[in-house]
Amino acid sequence: MKDEDPKRPRRAVALRYDGSVDRAPSLLAKGRGEVADRIQAVARRHGVPVREDSDLVQLLSLCDIGDEIPEELFGAVAELLAYLYHLNRGVD
Numbered sequence: 001m002k003d004e005d006p007k008r009p010r011r012a013v014a015l016r017y018d019g020s021v022d023r024a025p026s027l028l029a030k031g032r033g034e035v036a037d038r039i040q041a042v043a044r045r046h047g048v049p050v051r052e053d054s055d056l057v058q059l060l061s062l063c064d065i066g067d068e069i070p071e072e073l074f075g076a077v078a079e080l081l082a083y084l085y086h087l088n089r090g091v092d
Contacts, residue, residue, distance in 0.1 A: 001066075008030040009033045009036070010032065010036040011027075011031070011032050011036050011042050011054070011057045011058065012028075012030070012031060012035075012036035012037075012039040012057065012062055013027060013028075013029065013030045013057050013060045013061060014027075014028040014029040014030070014039055014042075014043065015027060015060070015069070015077065015082065016028040017027060017078075018037065019082060021069075023068065024065060024068040024069060024074070025068065025069050025077050026068045026069065027060060027063045027064065027065050027067055027069065027083070028064065028065070029065065030060070030061050030063075030065060046074060048062070049084055049087050051080060051083065051084075053076075053080070056073070056076050056077075056080070059073060059076075060073065
């Protein structure tokens with residue numbers, strides 16, 4: 001995990017992906033500062049793991065809410081989904 005620059009506002013994104021319905025993950029929410037804090041709080045409240053990756057968040061923040069993520073980010077997001085899959089398997 002990287003040290004955060006105190007001058008840079010906190011950022012967060014939320015992705016949606018259901019392999020039986022979606023062609024690719026899409027951006028569900030994004031925000032900075034207090035909005036980012038709320039996105040993370042909602043995720044935690046619903047048992048959704050939160051992973052910090054400021055570089056990926058910065059790139060995903062360029063997408064519009066509801067849009068599928070760009071193909072250039074498929075690899076990075078696939079790694080994230082694999083990480084979450086393994087976390088969920090450990091809980092079951």
